[in-house]
Amino acid sequence: MADVTQVKTTINGEEVNLLCEPRQSLLEVLRDVLGMTGTKEGCNDGNCGACTVILDGRIVDSCLVLGVEAEGKNITTIEGMASPEGLHPLQQSFLENASLQCGICTPGFLLASKSLLDQEPDADEGRIRHWLAGNLCRCTGYDKIVRAVLQVSKAK
């Protein structure tokens, strides 16, 4: 068995100490080590965006980040998007706009959209389409996803 390394990181505001193998991706660490399966695997090579998380304010494909690289970082996953008070406005908007069909790409789209609106609260359709081009959805044709983000964007 490969040796393990201790990693100290912050996930959804909580400090986490974990052990992982140097070869494990952040995606594997989240899913297999921490049991946080909300982050999805679609391709494991950085092309579909299903495993998108926010790392120190930037969106990354967690399959392309090593678990050990999470050391000292601040990570937001889908499990950290809603609060005890309720859903994030984007989550609510996705539900109201029927923006998900199978739902496997949804966590990635939500985090990517959140990171966009956190930085550009009044992003327009063109900006949204540019920002979300790294996330693949095969069910919706994107129309209702873009509309859901646009609805929250305009509300701000």
Added chain:
Amino acid sequence: MTSNQVLSEVEFNVVGKRPIRPDGVDKVTGRAQYGADTNMTGALQAKVLRSPYPHARIKSIDVSKAEAFPGVKAVITAKDLPFAALSKEELGDGYTALKYASDHMMASDKVLFKGHPIAAIAAVNAHVAESAMALIQVDYEELESVVDVREAMKDGAPLVHEDLRTNDMGQISDKPSNIAAHMSYSTGDIDKGFAEADLVMEREYTTATVHQGYIEPHNSTAFWNTDGQLNIWTSTQGSFAVRAAVANVLRLPVSKIKVTPMEIGGGFGGKITAYLDAITAVLSKKAGVPVRTLMTRSEVFEASGPAPASWMRVKIGVKNNGKMTAVETDIAMDAGAYPGSPAMQAIVCAFACYDVTNGKVDGYDVVVNKPKTAAYRAPGSPQAAFGVESLIDEICGELKLDPIEFRLLNAAKEGTRRIEGLVAKRIGLVECLEAARDHDHYKSKLSGENTGRGVACGYWPNRGFQSSVVMTVHFDGTVSLLMGSVDIGGTRASIAQQTAETLGIAYEDVKPTIVDTDSIGYTFITGGSRTSFATGLAAITAADDVKEQMITRAAKIWDTSEDDIEYVNGTVSHKSDEELKFSFKDLARQLATTGGTISGRSNIDPTGEGNGYAVHLVDLKVDPETGKTDVTRYTAVQDAGKAVHPGYVEGQMQGGAVQGIGWALNEEYFFDPTGKMLNPTFLDYRMPTTLDLPMIDTVIVEVANPGHPYGVRGVGEPAIVPPMAAIGNAIHGATGHRMRSLPMTPGKILEAGWENGNSSGG
């Protein structure tokens, strides 16, 4: 002009509204449990060793070093499958079918496509399994392979199966062939029909191998308990289909297998075949603990079931006024490594949009050294429509006829006999064509250079088949709704809506759950655009059962006859005594003290599914320098019968249209000459992204299906049928060139320009 229109004639209380889906919150918070999210105590992870060659004989497999690798708990090859121990004599007529099914899951003597499973390893984690895989020694004898569907049909082509003979409409050929089957339908007199025509055109078309492209890779978790009970948790369109496939290959009674369908991350027809379940089960049996197998994206591309490449010849004769006098087509579809392409569906769908008096359609199911193809949204129909709808546009151009008026003149309608012999009931093609003609999009002027507009229509018959539903009334007046239909795109909502509508209660009071194969009666796959229709109908029937029992209970409480009681809009009341009245909730409360709860049930096998039609409009612009096509405006029109949840119906129309846009412009498997796929990643197999698309406008036409109380017909599939021809027709408008080969890549568009001595492409 709104971008999403619903042309309704009938309104209901719950059906036709847009409530939030019951599984929605779990899916936006990451809590929903998909197949890969299973995490059983002590579970091992498995990896599958796959053939690097498209066609080879397996001379020997040595797994001993892999078995000895630390952390490896079980290794299996085809020798561990029951088929290995069964003789040809024992199996009799069933030999070939079982050999194909078993070998497809794990090859015993020959590999027939790159990615064909050879062995599987269960280990303490996936990295260990992968390391051990490199230690399996396989000695192959490489064989000549055949990749192209028409090459495979030729005499002397390398044989994929040495013993396969052509089933020519029931007649089995003497000689082995890659043509697994030939099928044919005809009507009228085509010689006479073509003789009567003022214009006869004949063209050939080809389409490339494409993939459904669901984002969630295949997965399976299995635990074969020591008592012989096999449990499987998997991502599938049909839990009962998985149970049947595993029972067949492992020679088990179905009662020994329980399949629990997990949330499914897309299917589109590609998650009907059980690729991993049987081998994962055998690994679990050998290891004595649960085993989980996950495919990588490359495995999905190389070893699940893409949609067939095809070749077709289409010939159509018309009068000068546009009336069709005769039609004819030959369609050859590549089935991949084992027979079973949708050639039959292709020939049945090819001319189903039209009233055909004289016609002949022939289909060929052809095996090649590529992964066995699977269903992909309206299987067979998109390829056929690319040819037929492109040729019709060419004819319209020749005769200077409006493409929508041409189609209205020839459109299939109620009473039209299709080529396979069935007569159309109330269908909505004419209404869809009229809605497209009258749409702001069609009436708008196309402007700018290198722009074009295209129109095409599409058909899918839709399906009924068996569904089971059980519903229980709780004492607080809520209703549990149990079903066997997997929810891929919002059918929990659409079936809960039909339940609420029938019972006259609030949508929020219906709690749908999708249960395992031990907990509900047989239910056919979520596919064929059947679920909202057939399982919806099962829910309505079960709700009717509940209503009858509620009436009986009220009769008991009021000490009167059931005939004196009526159930209207969720209120149970005495017909002649206004004082005696229960709301659904009030009566539910009474159940506890008057005999206990009530359950309704339904097991149905409905017909009357109602055929689906779609008409699409597209505007696009072609860059004359690069040949790149940009879709600038898109409108999808479709008859939904009655849209139960218009939001999810629009989603089906938009999603189908965009898969079609990808199929038209970008998507294809690149094969080397031996049949190795060269682009098995999402980087190189280029599916549409947000950046490639405009909004997709929709018009839901509602022509009630007489086979359903709310008029519902299937909506999932017709939307993928028209886009390829619509886009090809628009590219002709933009460039002046007819594209007859999919995908219509920038390279092909530029070449078409050069061939015509016009380097600017326009």
Added chain:
Amino acid sequence: MLQSLTGGARQIDCDAKNIRQVIERLDELYPGIRDRLVEDGELRENLAVAIDGDIAIMGMLEKVGANSEVHFVPAIGGGS
């Protein structure tokens, strides 16, 4: 689709009470046609039978009326 066996005839009138009898009548007229339609006593898997335009779910046992129109059609599967 079985016209090679029926000498080109597409339509046959016959007297029968259910699909089993329809197929028996057909086989009397065109020997061999039963084997094309039936396997192990049931309709072949890739076939469906339509009576007056509706796919019949009872297979060989489905009842046929005096003026019913019976079609043998391909069973179409597949899905979204």
